[in-house]
Amino acid sequence: MVDPRVSIIDERMRDIRKVIAVSSGKGGVGKSLIASILGLTLAKKGYKVGLFDLDFTSPSTHIILGIEGVQPKEDKGIIPPKVHGLEYMSIVYYSRDQATPLRGADVSNALIELLSITKWGKLDFLVLDMPPGIGDATLDLIRLIKKAEFLIVTTPSQLAFETVKKLASLLNGLRVPIVGVVENMKMNQSETIRQQTQKLGLTYLSGIPYDPNIEKTIGKTNRLLDTRFAKKVEQIVPSL
Amino acid sequence: MHEWALAEAVIAAAAEAAEKERLKEITEVWIKVGELQQVELDILEFALSQLKTDKFKNAKFKIATAKAELQCRVCGHKWVFNKETLDKDAAEAIHFVPEVAHTYIKCPKCGSPDFEIIEGRGVWLESIKGAK
Numbered sequence: 001m002v003d004p005r006v007s008i009i010d011e012r013m014r015d016i017r018k019v020i021a022v023s024s025g026k027g028g029v030g031k032s033l034i035a036s037i038l039g040l041t042l043a044k045k046g047y048k049v050g051l052f053d054l055d056f057t058s059p060s061t062h063i064i065l066g067i068e069g070v071q072p073k074e075d076k077g078i079i080p081p082k083v084h085g086l087e088y089m090s091i092v093y094y095s096r097d098q099a100t101p102l103r104g105a106d107v108s109n110a111l112i113e114l115l116s117i118t119k120w121g122k123l124d125f126l127v128l129d130m131p132p133g134i135g136d137a138t139l140d141l142i143r144l145i146k147k148a149e150f151l152i153v154t155t156p157s158q159l160a161f162e163t164v165k166k167l168a169s170l171l172n173g174l175r176v177p178i179v180g181v182v183e184n185m186k187m188n189q190s191e192t193i194r195q196q197t198q199k200l201g202l203t204y205l206s207g208i209p210y211d212p213n214i215e216k217t218i219g220k221t222n223r224l225l226d227t228r229f230a231k232k233v234e235q236i237v238p239s240l
Numbered sequence: 241m242h243e244w245a246l247a248e249a250v251i252a253a254a255a256e257a258a259e260k261e262r263l264k265e266i267t268e269v270w271i272k273v274g275e276l277q278q279v280e281l282d283i284l285e286f287a288l289s290q291l292k293t294d295k296f297k298n299a300k301f302k303i304a305t306a307k308a309e310l311q312c313r314v315c316g317h318k319w320v321f322n323k324e325t326l327d328k329d330a331a332e333a334i335h336f337v338p339e340v341a342h343t344y345i346k347c348p349k350c351g352s353p354d355f356e357i358i359e360g361r362g363v364w365l366e367s368i369k370g371a372k
Contacts, residue, residue: 001272001364001365001366001367002253002257002364002365003253003364003365004246004249004250004252004253004254004363004364004365005246005249005362005363006249006253007249007252007253007255007256008245008248008249008252008253011248011252056339074242076242076244076245076248076287077242077244077245077248078242078245078336091337091340093333093336094333094334094336094337094340094343095333095340095343096329096333096343098343099343099353100339100340100342100343101342101353101354102339102342103354106339106342106357107339109338109339109361109362110337110339110340113336113337113338113339113362114337116245116246116249117242117245117246117336119245
């Protein structure tokens with residue numbers, strides 16, 4: 001018995017120029033916010049962009065972007081709706097934003113299903129909001145999307161950066177490209193994470209200061225792009 | 241109509257398998273469809289007939305269905321998926337992504353959403369036959 005879905009994923013990814021997986025070793029470092037704002041920023045610059053929320057058990061990009069009342073269209077597959085200039089895909093279309101408790105094998109299955117039936121068409125960038133860690137979604141992504149490049153998010157905490165080391169070591173071992181590291185929630189001018197990132201041979205893409213006002217802009221895309229946070233995310237674009 | 245996307249996957253997987261077996265022509269393709277995904281078999285068959293390439297010119301598609309069997313990981317109870325117990329929206333959501341069954345279905349005995357889909361999830365390519 002063969003799972004036929006895996007055989008069509010390359011075809012579904014064919015017209016996507018770059019796949020950027022926004023990932024981290026630990027949760028709560030700001031991946032979803034960075035993935036959402038990165039997607040919006042790229043779209044605003046005129047690129048064709050898709051955003052796919054792969055955090056199936058805790059999806060949040062739809063809340064950040066204030067997306068509701070839209071559904072994919074069916075046309076020999078599913079076509080993600082265009083919202084705020086982004087072709088947007090999330091499991092919430094099907095879970096109706098209710099709790100979806102999934103074990104690892106279910107996460108894999110849902111990921112393979114959505115990758116095999118979603119028709120993105122031509123994109124410059126597909127931004128993936130990954131679940132934290134080096135579990136099923138990360139391993140499946142490495143296995144199934146050969147062109148994926150990883151953008152790693154950390155905080156200034158050594159606890160977060162220790163998990164960056166593990167993620168980077170996994171990716172390096174498998175020769176998966178790493179775009180670089182973003183340090184989020186910086187509380188001071190410390191250069192420690194920059195130095196440690198460079199010591200790993202990785203590019204330090206941006207240091208984003210902690211912004212207590214960002215919470216007020218959740219769900220309001222125009223205001224999100226006006227934040228200092230968004231300006232710092234914009235610094236990542238030339239490295240993509 | 242996302243049966244078309246699944247049919248494309250079946251054709252691609254069967255072509256890959258034929259390549260591995262060095263088959264010049266494929267004569268039979270055996271497909272198993274689990275009832276959890278509620279695939280419309282006539283659409284799947286039609287899509288397969290439209291999507292087949294030269295290698296599949298004389299191929300017959302044999303589709304078997306499998307009941308979707310679920311087992312609770314908490315109390316061990318086993319039961320068979322029944323679409324009629326769900327509202328239309330929930331059934332449709334499961335049709336697209338069978339894993340969201342964990343959102344809409346609970347163990348009928350203990351109420352847990354922590355169950356395993358033992359059999360009958362979605363579309364599988366069982367085997368192919370052909371000529372070298």
